[in-house]
Amino acid sequence: MTKKPPHGETGIIRRYFSPLAEDTPGAFGLRDDAGLISPQEGMELVLTTDMIVEGVHFLENYKPGDIAYKALGVNVSDLCAKGAEPSVYLLSIALSGTPDTEWLEQLSEGFAAAQTDFGCRLLGGDTVHTPGPLALSVTAAGFVPLGRMVHRSGARVGDQVYVTGTIGDAALGLALLNGAGADHLSGEQADFLSGRHKRPQPRLGAIPVVRAHANAAMDISDGLFGDFAKLCAASNTGGAINAADVPLSDAAARWLEQDPERLGDILTGGDDYEVLMSISEENIIAFESDCAQAGLQIKRIGCIASRSEGVKALDFGGKSLEFKHPSYDHF
């Protein structure tokens, strides 16, 4: 049985979104037309926006709490990769039909959980109706000290390339949710992989080390290989990734062992929300030591070369891999 939420648009905002903005300076309880940010002296504001759409970025049967968590997570992930501390976010949500109270409660709880986990708060938003699928557009804002945002374009020939966490889990999780591979995995492993698609964990621990050590960084959203190619293109370099060095979770490793064809999904499937970084040779000892101290799992997976050498992913025997779709593309 579905219950209609009270009081239309204003009622929905008051009951389900205002609590998320309760402690946000400059949100004015979501009772104004706009939010206000007052940057401290010497700080710059990093802004990023990502929209997620039902049937494209998440499946129809995703729980509202997971959808909320993902909407904020994919944006905060961009901030982490730029070395910016998450601060506030704005949320535009297009609801298909009038959702029931339970659905809205769970959505709100998902945002509350994500806010707590990521250290940021709701500043403002817009709630509209759509005749189409549910869509959420988040704009997230974070702070960096003046001149310290880390770009995609700073990689230099000879840099070592690192990633945080493990790669390919979310792509395999999505394949699993779409019906593949369950017989390769334990129930726990299957839950782990699908959880990585549902609730990305932006690498907040990477913020200080990115800022301190990375020449270039970006988050991996469209697939490791394609995103690595983007970083190289922005930096006007080439580079190579060794598939054998790409860090895998136990679940992903087990699946890959039984179905080697999944390597493509792992390297190009995306939705990883890990950080890809390019580190100068001479910074590596300090970088690795800072990561260890912060408990941040990192792995060296390749290096930056001159542009003329191209951008490659090398297989376990050192041969260049070819991908039909090097990264996720909407068009």
Add this chain to the structure above:
Amino acid sequence: MTKKPPHGETGIIRRYFSPLAEDTPGAFGLRDDAGLISPQEGMELVLTTDMIVEGVHFLENYKPGDIAYKALGVNVSDLCAKGAEPSVYLLSIALSGTPDTEWLEQLSEGFAAAQTDFGCRLLGGDTVHTPGPLALSVTAAGFVPLGRMVHRSGARVGDQVYVTGTIGDAALGLALLNGAGADHLSGEQADFLSGRHKRPQPRLGAIPVVRAHANAAMDISDGLFGDFAKLCAASNTGGAINAADVPLSDAAARWLEQDPERLGDILTGGDDYEVLMSISEENIIAFESDCAQAGLQIKRIGCIASRSEGVKALDFGGKSLEFKHPSYDHF
């Protein structure tokens, strides 16, 4: 014949969106994961977000240039009402299918025109696919001097209530586009009204006078009467608007004369993107003189009363009007 745009998502961004960010400091040619804003000392950042969806905020047959203009216009309108100078915006766009090059060109031209008219530039964005209708979510950022953002909540008993421009044009324009009223109007008048729905003109001229004189302000997007009620609620006051004083365009006045039932559309239909302001009695002379000097058309339409007097719209005879839907509500 439709032509496929080149190179997928990256190709679309490079060709149609990057030119909009060419001169934006901190946009990095849209080749990074995020944009950067460096506020001047003593300035605060006002942020607002609004999403527009095909079939809800604009009709299916709207030209892409008009859709772009409206997506940015409705956001800049919020900034104007807060006394903030527009600076940059982020755009998330959900495209249904792969649009052809001509459509994308016109969309890009619409944004370019709006940027020029409104004095702001593209900082970043996201381009995704949707199985549903076209949707555009814009987050716009503007600057105010520290502590000078104008709120909804500042109205005081005895304030005079003003609006810019004319009211009801866009609501009548939409009715016209949906097939009503053409026989009441000349072709030019019909074009004027539908143009007011298609290409809202945020009141940039209101920014300095709002900042200098208004106790409270907001833009009128959901309908004059409902938005006035929101301003009163935020300010913990009551108030009254005189329908006879509400400024009408020639086209709206002519239609209303022939069909008095349209008063409801005019007062509650919304999409006006005019500024509603509450001005202290003692500031009125300076306010009106500054508006005259700036060439900003304003009209006194009512006053703020104590909360116990309620929020009213009075008809031409001074009787309280009742509306079935005091303002537009998505739910």
